[in-house]
Amino acid sequence: MEAWRLPLSSSIRGKLISAGYTSLSSISSVSSSDLARDANITEDEAFEILKLANQSSGSSSYNGSGSLINGAKNAWDMLHEEESLPRITTSCSDLDNILGGGISCRDVTEIGGVPGIGKTQIGIQLSVNVQIPREFGGLGGKAIYIDTEGSFMVERALQIAEACVEDMEEYTGYMHKHFKANQLQMKPKDILENIFYFRVCSYTEQIALVNHLDKFISENKDVKVVIVDSITFHFRQDFDDLVQRTRVLSEMALKFMKLAKKFSLAVVLLNQVTTKYTEGSFQLALALGDSWSHSCTNRVILYWNGDERYAYIDKSPSLPSASASYTVTSRGLRNSSSSSKRVKMM
Amino acid sequence: MPEFELMELLDVGMKETKSAVALISEATSPPCQSARSLLERKVENEHLSGHLPTHLKGLDETLCGGIPFGVLTELVGPPGIGKSQFCMKLALSASFPAAYGGLDGRVVYIDVESKFSSRRVIEMGLESFPEVFHLKGMAQEMAGRILVLRPTSLANFTESIQELKDSILQNQVKLLVIDSMTALLSGENKQGAQRQHQLGWHISFLKSLAEFSRIPIVVTNQVRSQNRDETSQYSFQAKLKDGLQEHTKTYDSHLVAALGINWAHAVTIRLVLEAKSGQRIIKIAKSPMSPPLAFPFHITSAGISLLSDKGTELKGPGINTIHARGHSDMINFHGECS
Numbered sequence: 186m187e188a189w190r191l192p193l194s195s196s197i198r199g200k201l202i203s204a205g206y207t208s209l210s211s212i213s214s215v216s217s218s219d220l221a222r223d224a225n226i227t228e229d230e231a232f233e234i235l236k237l238a239n240q241s242s243g244s245s246s247y248n249g250s251g252s253l254i255n256g257a258k259n260a261w262d263m264l265h266e267e268e269s270l271p272r273i274t275t276s277c278s279d280l281d282n283i284l285g286g287g288i289s290c291r292d293v294t295e296i297g298g299v300p301g302i303g304k305t306q307i308g309i310q311l312s313v314n315v316q317i318p319r320e321f322g323g324l325g326g327k328a329i330y331i332d333t334e335g336s337f338m339v340e341r342a343l344q345i346a347e348a349c350v351e352d353m354e355e356y357t358g359y360m361h362k363h364f365k366a367n368q369l370q371m372k373p374k375d376i377l378e379n380i381f382y383f384r385v386c387s388y389t390e391q392i393a394l395v396n397h398l399d400k401f402i403s404e405n406k407d408v409k410v411v412i413v414d415s416i417t418f419h420f421r422q423d424f425d426d427l428v429q430r431t432r433v434l435s436e437m438a439l440k441f442m443k444l445a446k447k448f449s450l451a452v453v454l455l456n457q458v459t460t461k462y463t464e465g466s467f468q469l470a471l472a473l474g475d476s477w478s479h480s481c482t483n484r485v486i487l488y489w490n491g492d493e494r495y496a497y498i499d500k501s502p503s504l505p506s507a508s509a510s511y512t513v514t515s516r517g518l519r520n521s522s523s524s525s526k527r528v529k530m531m
Numbered sequence: 532m533p534e535f536e537l538m539e540l541l542d543v544g545m546k547e548t549k550s551a552v553a554l555i556s557e558a559t560s561p562p563c564q565s566a567r568s569l570l571e572r573k574v575e576n577e578h579l580s581g582h583l584p585t586h587l588k589g590l591d592e593t594l595c596g597g598i599p600f601g602v603l604t605e606l607v608g609p610p611g612i613g614k615s616q617f618c619m620k621l622a623l624s625a626s627f628p629a630a631y632g633g634l635d636g637r638v639v640y641i642d643v644e645s646k647f648s649s650r651r652v653i654e655m656g657l658e659s660f661p662e663v664f665h666l667k668g669m670a671q672e673m674a675g676r677i678l679v680l681r682p683t684s685l686a687n688f689t690e691s692i693q694e695l696k697d698s699i700l701q702n703q704v705k706l707l708v709i710d711s712m713t714a715l716l717s718g719e720n721k722q723g724a725q726r727q728h729q730l731g732w733h734i735s736f737l738k739s740l741a742e743f744s745r746i747p748i749v750v751t752n753q754v755r756s757q758n759r760d761e762t763s764q765y766s767f768q769a770k771l772k773d774g775l776q777e778h779t780k781t782y783d784s785h786l787v788a789a790l791g792i793n794w795a796h797a798v799t800i801r802l803v804l805e806a807k808s809g810q811r812i813i814k815i816a817k818s819p820m821s822p823p824l825a826f827p828f829h830i831t832s833a834g835i836s837l838l839s840d841k842g843t844e845l846k847g848p849g850i851n852t853i854h855a856r857g858h859s860d861m862i863n864f865h866g867e868c869s
Contacts, residue, residue, distance in 0.1 A: 335741075383563055389559060
């Protein structure tokens with residue numbers, strides 16, 4: 186490995202290279218005081234360089250635990266991990282079925298659709314459902330709701346929270362009768378308490394918040410879902426330079442992915458639609474362009490089919506393309522009444 | 532900016548860059564609130580938990596109190612259906628003292644097409660709130676609270692709203708009505724992308740104005756006919772071919788809201804006013820907290836009133852399509868209408 190690849194400031198790097206240290210092996214074989222003298226830098230700086238050099242070279246040697254490359258896992262171990270992955274229910278069993286049980290944690294899922302189809306509804310439903318306690322099959326976690334367009338209506342969140350508590354109480358009543366289970370402690374206001382709400386008003390705030398999330402979540406470890414409603418809004422109008430926009434967006438997507446993997450939480454990004462001219466006609470497509478569409482692991486498109494709302498798995502590494510119908514009721518997302526024949530596989 | 536570039540620029544090490552970025556990000560990030568505190572704040576501080584009553588019982592119930600504060604509410608419909616009438620009634624309602632369900636504040640009414648009629652507003656006041664209006668000087672006071680602006684161009688409008696942003700709180704402005712947004716934009720000559728960009732700027736500005744001053748902003752929009760090459764399908768839908776889905780395009784004056792899909796995403800509540808077989812209907816086409824209900828209404832000397840407070844629930848694309856059938860017979864109400 187070459188020395189110029191080390192993450193150092195340019196002046197220090199320049200000094201290193203002009204002193205003749207062009208490869209890692211040459212650096213790691215000297216002591217810090219020699220290095221300091223030769224390259225005309227301070228001892229502390231030399232020490233830092235040596236530390237970095239050792240880290241980088243250490244990673245390319247054979248690791249005793251059986252992996253050729255540091256950080257790689259074999260597929261068998263990953264299978265076990267994938268199967269025990271917790272999922273967040275959407276309260277609509279048809280939708281959960283095509284999603285393999287619900288929105289998966291450790292993944293970034295993009296959900297897009299026309300205005301009024303229910304994106305914000307799904308967002309609010311998920312931020313309530315993630316809080317379902319473990320005894321009821323949920324994750325018992327908290328939610329972060331990042332609102333970029335002011336569509337989060339707290340009255341609606343209260344409605345959904347109340348319905349969720351009612352459903353759980355009904356279940357507890359049953360369990361209590363038959364299995365002597367404990368009484369439900371959760372109240373709707375508690376559910377609202379556990380939704381961390383951020384209102385983002387510009388793309389700079391959005392980028393800053395994404396950077397800050399790492400620290401925030403480290404301090405609030407029970408956050409299990411991050412919902413962004415929507416990622417599109419600030420990037421649609423304020424950006425003049427499309428190249429820069431693509432770059433900023435893909436970095437943001439990467440950061441979200443890192444967050445998802447590091448803290449084992451689900452990231453749900455809500456997207457808007459736009460019309461695109463392809464194959465000789467105008468069609469609907471999710472906004473932010475073609476390069477963005479590669480950035481998310483999973484993609485669900487919400488659309489109207491006749492009189493019903495449908496969700497379609499457009500992109501997923503492990504789930505087949507399928508669509509399922511759902512409805513939005515006063516209690517939140519639920520199965521649609523005509524759900525008998527609705528799950529269509531491609 | 533990616534970290535490597537920052538390092539090059541500032542000539543500092545990786546660690547410093549990382550911590551600088553982290554600090555700046557933390558400082559620039561918006562503050563965190565729990566949803567519960569949002570609710571509590573609304574209930575405590577805002578009139579009727581942040582809603583402006585429309586005095587249409589069915590509508591107010593479904594909208595959890597009325598037109599919500601802090602967001603954009605859109606009224607869209609064909610010409611002559613009653614959008615401006617609705618706006619005038621709202622303006623009146625906002626100017627009322629709190630005891631009568633009003634916001635006790637000023638209203639800024641941006642009247643692009645000269646549809647505002649003070650005579651009509653006073654007539655509405657006298658008919659619908661006689662107890663208040665017959666009091667001496669009340670009519671003058673209420674009407675005095677409604678400030679009407681007639682911008683001559685989009686630039687003029689932009690200037691005015693920017694001015695407004697600074698003075699909104701001290702001047703007790705409690706409602707902003709823009710009638711109509713479409714007319715403002717259609718007067719400009721710019722095409723395509725530039726126009727979207729302009730609209731985009733206004734969307735962001737209006738939304739942030741609404742939020743920071745916690746006032747409702749009501750905007751009216753017009754309709755246009757759907758182009759032949761316009762579609763509402765995704766590429767995968769053609770492949771799905773869901774059995775019975777041979778949706779023939781219904782050609783009964785198929786109208787859509789103007790201003791585009793970006794605008795449709797930006798408004799929080801969309802109320803569609805339409806006419807179907809001679810009956811006027813107001814329906815909630817988009818609202819995060821209400822089911823898609825439709826109410827029949829008519830216009831009297833007291834303004835808009837619902838014929839039934841129990842709405843019918845709509846399904847499917849019916850929610851978003853706008854009808855104007857059988858409408859032309861209704862236009863000549865009292866010889867003037869809008």
